[in-house]
Amino acid sequence: MANKTAPDASRRSERSRRAIFDAALSLVGEVGYDKLTIEGIASRAGVGKQTIYRWWPSKAAVLLDAFTQDVEGYEAGLPDTGDLAADLKFVLRATADEFNDEKWQAPYRALAAAGANDAELSARFVERLLEPGIAVYVNRMRAAQEAGEIGPEVDVRVAAEMVLSPFSQRWLMRTGELTYAYVDTLVDMVLAGLRPRASA
Amino acid sequence: MANKTAPDASRRSERSRRAIFDAALSLVGEVGYDKLTIEGIASRAGVGKQTIYRWWPSKAAVLLDAFTQDVEGYEAGLPDTGDLAADLKFVLRATADEFNDEKWQAPYRALAAAGANDAELSARFVERLLEPGIAVYVNRMRAAQEAGEIGPEVDVRVAAEMVLSPFSQRWLMRTGELTYAYVDTLVDMVLAGLRPRASA
Numbered sequence: 524m525a526n527k528t529a530p531d532a533s534r535r536s537e538r539s540r541r542a543i544f545d546a547a548l549s550l551v552g553e554v555g556y557d558k559l560t561i562e563g564i565a566s567r568a569g570v571g572k573q574t575i576y577r578w579w580p581s582k583a584a585v586l587l588d589a590f591t592q593d594v595e596g597y598e599a600g601l602p603d604t605g606d607l608a609a610d611l612k613f614v615l616r617a618t619a620d621e622f623n624d625e626k627w628q629a630p631y632r633a634l635a636a637a638g639a640n641d642a643e644l645s646a647r648f649v650e651r652l653l654e655p656g657i658a659v660y661v662n663r664m665r666a667a668q669e670a671g672e673i674g675p676e677v678d679v680r681v682a683a684e685m686v687l688s689p690f691s692q693r694w695l696m697r698t699g700e701l702t703y704a705y706v707d708t709l710v711d712m713v714l715a716g717l718r719p720r721a722s723a
Numbered sequence: 724m725a726n727k728t729a730p731d732a733s734r735r736s737e738r739s740r741r742a743i744f745d746a747a748l749s750l751v752g753e754v755g756y757d758k759l760t761i762e763g764i765a766s767r768a769g770v771g772k773q774t775i776y777r778w779w780p781s782k783a784a785v786l787l788d789a790f791t792q793d794v795e796g797y798e799a800g801l802p803d804t805g806d807l808a809a810d811l812k813f814v815l816r817a818t819a820d821e822f823n824d825e826k827w828q829a830p831y832r833a834l835a836a837a838g839a840n841d842a843e844l845s846a847r848f849v850e851r852l853l854e855p856g857i858a859v860y861v862n863r864m865r866a867a868q869e870a871g872e873i874g875p876e877v878d879v880r881v882a883a884e885m886v887l888s889p890f891s892q893r894w895l896m897r898t899g900e901l902t903y904a905y906v907d908t909l910v911d912m913v914l915a916g917l918r919p920r921a922s923a
Contacts, residue, residue, distance in 0.1 A: 557757055636836045638896065645897055653896060681889070681908055684898075689881070689888040696838070696853060697845055698884075708881055716916025 542568040543575060544589035551586060552629025556637035561585075583644050586634060587651050601663040607672050610663065611710045615690060619701040622694045635695060657683055664717075674719040685713045742768040743775060744789035751786060752829025756837035761785075783844050786834060787851050801863040807872050810863065811910045815890060819901040822894045835895060857883055864917075874919040885913045 546567035551559045559582050565572045579585045602610050621627055638645035660683035667673045673682070689709060693699040746767035751759045759782050765772045779785045802810045821827055838845035860883035867873045873882070889909060893899040 636838075638836075642897070649896055649898055653898060657898070677912070678908055681905070681912055684889040684892070685885050685909075685912065688892040689884040692884070692888040692892055696849055697842070698849055698853060698857070705881070708878055709885075712877070712881055712885065712916055714916070716912055716914070 539568070539570050539574060540578070543570060543578075543585065544592055547582070547585045547589045548630040551633045556582075556586075556633045559586075559633075583647065586630075587647055590630070590634065591651055600659050603663060603666055605670065607663070607667040608710055608714055611660075611686060611714075612707055615686070615706045615710065616703050618690070619703065619706055622691075622701055632695070657687060660687060671719060673714075673717045677717050682713065682717055686710060739768070739770050739774060740778070743770060743778075743785060744792055747782070747785045747789045748830040751833045756782075756786075756833045759786075759833075783847065786830075787847055790830070790834065791851055800859050803863060803866055805870065807863070807867040808910055808914055811860075811886065811914075812907055815886070815906045815910065816903050818890070819903065819906055822891075822901055832895070857887060860887060871919060873914075873917045877917050882913065882917055886910060 543564060546564045547559070550563055550567055554563070561572055561575050561582055564582070564585060565575050568575075575585065579588065601614055604610055622631075634644075634648060638648040657680075661679050664673060664677075664679040664682055668675065668677060668679060673679070686709060690701065690706070693705075694701055699705065743764060746764045747759070750763055750767055754763070761772055761775050761782055764782070764785060765775050768775075775785065779788065801814050804810055834844075834848060838848040857880075861879050864873060864877075864879040864882055868875065868877060868879060873879070886909060890901065890906070893905075894901055899905065
């Protein structure tokens with residue numbers, strides 16, 4: 524519904540939205556997805572329960588919006604300096620810094636865990652966050668393919684996952700540190716297999 | 724403690740252990756890790772709660788033993804026919820069949836999800852299941868490296884994760900099907916980057 528609001532009301536709405544997102548992200552990190560409630564989010568955000576229900580049908584919807592709000596750069600895509608290895612290392616090093624930040628870890632981990640068990644939530648998590656995240660890598664690799672940096676026969680979706688999945692699984696399962704050295708090695712090893720063949 | 728048991732008692736024990744493992748694996752798939760209880764497992768298995776507590780300190784311990792019980796082939800390692808690509812495809816196709824089996828999916832997914840949130844459980848899950856699973860791939864790749872199929876400079880741990888993580892993340896996040904065609908493409912793309920360089 525088109526809702527005509529005065530500037531003040533709209534500012535208040537934006538403040539409430541922000542407070543609700545902050546509350547949802549910090550609470551899910553503290554109590555986990557299963558114990559997260561709309562009541563809890565409302566109380567932490569200092570708004571009424573009805574304010575939340577007016578905008579979102581469920582805690583999953585709040586959380587997904589809260590995450591998407593903080594995701595930057597998906598529209599812009601990855602940088603393209605003409606050097607695929609350098610661009611991938613640049614972005615993955617920044618992502619490693621983010622993943623290694625405790626504040627950011629807890630809510631993302633809670634959502635990933637909840638998604639593993641809940642097929643419905645997982646589908647929305649994947650559609651809203653994971654797939655757009657993979658898509659920017661696929662697009663950058665496709666550009667590199669057109670520029671001749673990657674062989675024409677390469678499946679760039681599988682290639683993008685070869686970079687992203689080892690990176691995120693190390694973090695999710697805590698099987699290794701996300702260091703810059705690791706990022707660089709991973710990118711170099713993946714790209715080594717994607718170069719155009721000399722000739723047949 | 725060394726417990727001298729008559730053959731009959733030992734057979735009964737083994738039957739109880741099996742029943743407890745089966746109950747734990749089916750229940751965790753049905754109710755999730757958070758709602759799994761020792762009481763629930765005991766009731767499903769038809770044994771007393773004390774029987775479980777005599778052998779295991781927690782539900783996590785029962786579950787990890789139940790999984791490890793069903794894991795085969797870790798001691799034997801991967802097949803080594805001298806053709807790394809063929810061996811990896813053979814094993815990963817069989818693993819895809821297993822991952823695509825509903826009966827096997829639910830408990831594994833529940834444990835992976837619980838581990839994402841619970842650092843202590845995750846550490847044991849990784850130590851008992853994930854790391855031994857990665858290790859057999861690392862060992863097979865190291866053998867291929869010694870045989871000259873893989874370049875001497877390759878970090879085989881990172882290489883093993885380049886195969887295993889995209890495979891398991893597709894399944895965990897439901898971002899793609901685990902088909903034989905996918906397995907073959909993934910193995911070929913990873914190995915393409917690992918071959919010894921012609922010369923410097």
